[in-house]
Amino acid sequence: MIGRAWARFARKKRNLFGLGLAIALALLAIFADFVASSRPIVLRRGGRLYVFANVIDYRDLRSFDADGLGPGDWALWPPCRQGPYQIPPLASVTGPFPEPPSRRHPLGTDNAGRDTLARLAHGARVSLAVGVAAALVQVMIGLLLGVLAGYLGGWTDRLISRTAEVLLSFPLLLLLLAVQGVLDRTTLFSTMAVIGLTRWADTSRLVRAEALRVRELPYVEASRALGSSGLRTLLRHVLPNCLSPALVSVTFGVASAILLESALSFLGFGAPEPTASWGLLMADGFQDILDPAARPLVLAPGLLLFAAVTAFNLIGDGLREALDPRAQGALDPSAFITSAQKRVISPVPKPDGGDPTPAA
């Protein structure tokens, strides 16, 4: 099953491109300290060897000065010798911030003198972590409630479906803004949580449709006939067979959570200062929008954001096609376009005698 799905997935180059892009961004996120750090990866100083000084906090290096290396000392630096939170000492400040690109700062600095390239690299961490975590929250709630609604039907279904419908009626960004606004202060955790807690409705809708289909299948009847309890049937037979829409939805969910996090951070209600988040970087750039020196700060985060969203949308599209033989490929975003739109494809019974697809 997995092998076949992979074969179907790998058949299209754009799916592999999306996967490759996502892996590259994930590596950037994981190894951000090896791309940009204010401390060398390996340092030999005064006869002592410090390994991975960029990730391990050596006590002797707390007041480390990059220019203060004596004879016989050497250092292996990451490509960018700036940390994401590193503010230049006042004495060394020469020009106004934000600084235009220079040898020291390939993409310039923000208005506090922090290196843009370093903040971009570390921003991958925030974006992907919040995106993946929010999507996981979304899919866990959505899967559970969707299966319950589809399998049990009746008032459970009504309650869950109504709640989902209410959540889908709100302009999402407005709702998230209001929720984040009433919190005392927003954190990365709260950003992740509110995105997941409001977006589950999308997953539950897809899962519910699948559960409605699955519960009529012979093997569910067989399981019941063999005397398994409702709970056992639900967990062992219905739930596992509803996983593919959940998997597809989690991938699209990552893409939209990344977008939402950046939008919230851009508005100042997502990642708190001074987190290196792509949305916050854009907000910093927006403050000096007319200053040409701020151009990289305004434009570069968006490119990475675009790459990340494209990658996860491509994977989601490929997965949908690979997991569901009935799906028509050709980048049909009727599923990746979020929210209630799918409701539109109404359950007109198909003339060819097929099942009236329940708002799938």
Next chain:
Amino acid sequence: MLATALGVTLVAFAVARAAPGDPVALQGDLGLRAGSASVQQMREYRRLMGLDEPILAGYLRWLWHLLRGDLGTSFRDGRPVLSLLGEALPVTLLLSIPSLLVGYVLALPVGIASAARPGGWLDRALSTLVFLLHSLPLQWVALVLVVWPSGLPIQGLHSEGTSSFGDLLAHLVLPLACLSYGSVAVISRFLRSSMLEEMRQDYVRTARAKGLSESAVILRHALPNSLLSLITLFGLTFPALASGAVIVERIFGLPGMGKLTFEAVLGRDVPVVMGAVALSGAATALGTLISDLLYAAADPRISLEERRGWR
């Protein structure tokens, strides 16, 4: 519909109620400093929100006031929330309705061209383009348009001292571009899949069999039937547009719903936040209802009964 509207107000109330600490006390601190919220206003707010009552009673009281059009007064300047919303809504409508129209006008040729030869080079090129459009972060597009030396105004609705129609139009170009590209992606893809669905139907085969040219089959037979389903999209693209308005109005400095909400959240102006959230939710519910009614009127195969529920 009614249940959805009730749910929308419940969420708006819950958000305000979930605020940690007493929003009134908090506002008191801020208010004293800013010298804006008077004691009388806060008493008014407590009464409106039913803050001295249990949650359910408080909700019912708030709902009762809401139904009578009493949304309270803003903490910031003491003006009625309703009139603040009334000033901001037209600006947002001025953006969202034309952007929907632009979206439809641009999406039609794209969708038709894609569906005419599914899998052909044009379809693949357009699909890729639309897919990329869909993945573009809105705030980035807006910032690029601001930085881009286009010569078009990038702030507000009017230039200093002028109020001509041409001036207003020039100010709307960039915000409209930002809000439209997403709708183009959604609508054209939707049209494509609904046209492909129609092309498989028997009546299309009949039209082909009687010797009609392919363009006549597509434009006169498949297209009108696919357009029906586009009606429903009208109500459903609203949430996306309202979300987009928050960002676009912030970047281009337009005094619409998005800016109002953003500033209210920033200043913890709870009555305004609640009013805006409730209004936007209700507007979506209303939009969905209207497009459902239109759809039922346009397509006799659809019964309202069937479409009203989740199913």
